[in-house]
Amino acid sequence: MTDDRIHVQDFFAVRAADWDSRFPDDGPAYTAAVETLGLGRGDAVLDAGCGTGRALAALREAVGTGGTVLGADLTPAMLEAAVRAGRDRSGALLLADAARLPLRNCALDAVFAAGLISHLTRPGPALLELARVVRPGGQLALFHPVGRAALAARHGRTITDDDLRAEPVLRPLLAGSGWHLETYVDEDDRFLVRAVRAA
Secondary structure, three states: OOHHHHHHHHHHHOOHHHHHHHOOOOHHHHHHHHHOOOOOOOOEEEEEOOOOOOOHHHHHHHHOOOOEEEEEEOOHHHHHHHHHOOHHHOOEEEEOEOOEOOOOOOOEEEEEEEOOHHHOOOHHHHHHHHHHOEEEEEEEEEEEOOOHHHHHHHOOOOOOOOOOOOHHHHHHHHHOOOEEEEEEEEEOOEEEEEEEEOO
């Protein structure tokens, strides 16, 4: 494991216990973002970088009892918080790096990823790995419950043109990783990118 991955684990491990209480009103935004994927009954979906599993119930609702819902996260403490919250009843939890998933090629219909993109050590190869596990025509949703400017302000920064989530940067990055960007929304109350897996 690289030092960068250890840094990510350390960052989230100390925040896991009170993560949900820090962001108590995000539930409806997660549900709305999941709905943009247009998942069907019986579909298979991964919440990549699932954290405490806040999207798992909405994903389960979308795919029904016959579908498959997986939540993968690099930080054991986040998965433990998901279990304490009972979210493991909505999907199977995996301790896994989004850049190296224990899944077969084309196993999924979609990937949902909330807040993941900014924590990827090597975003291109990680997005390529997400493409590997999604069937052609499947979807990817990159989501955050606040937009780039609001998130930067929260952290005392300003957004720049070379921000990874800026459309001119993200579009070619996705294209080079097997994805076609279809929808890009960056508003104060949400950041949402929907991309389709290229054939």
